[in-house]
Amino acid sequence: MKIKTPTLKEKVKQYEDLLENISLYMNAGTQISIRRLLNNIDDFSYSHRKGNGKLSEKEQQQIINKAFWKLNDLK
Numbered sequence: 001m002k003i004k005t006p007t008l009k010e011k012v013k014q015y016e017d018l019l020e021n022i023s024l025y026m027n028a029g030t031q032i033s034i035r036r037l038l039n040n041i042d043d044f045s046y047s048h049r050k051g052n053g054k055l056s057e058k059e060q061q062q063i064i065n066k067a068f069w070k071l072n073d074l075k
Contacts, residue, residue, distance in 0.1 A: 003065040011068075018071050042070050043067045 006014065018037065025033040047067035051060045 003062050004067065005061060005065050006068055007033070008039055014068065021072055033074055040067075040073060042073045044071055 018041075022034065022037055025031075025037070044064075044067040048060075050063050054067045055063070
């Protein structure tokens with residue numbers, strides 16, 4: 001299943017939402033939610049090097065896209 005590559009506008013929105021969520025959960029003292037968001041950030045960072053140069057550009061982009069769209073996921 002192909003995962004949509006975000007537009008610049010979608011990226012900005014996702015990053016702004018992420019920062020707002022971190023602030024919200026910091027102020028609310030909800031450590032579990034903060035930990036989940038930080039894990040999502042870590043997963044997104046790792047997605048850029050996960051294939052270790054062995055995947056095609058399209059395959060690598062799909063891994064990055066999947067992690068990107070999960071940045072604000074608290075499940």
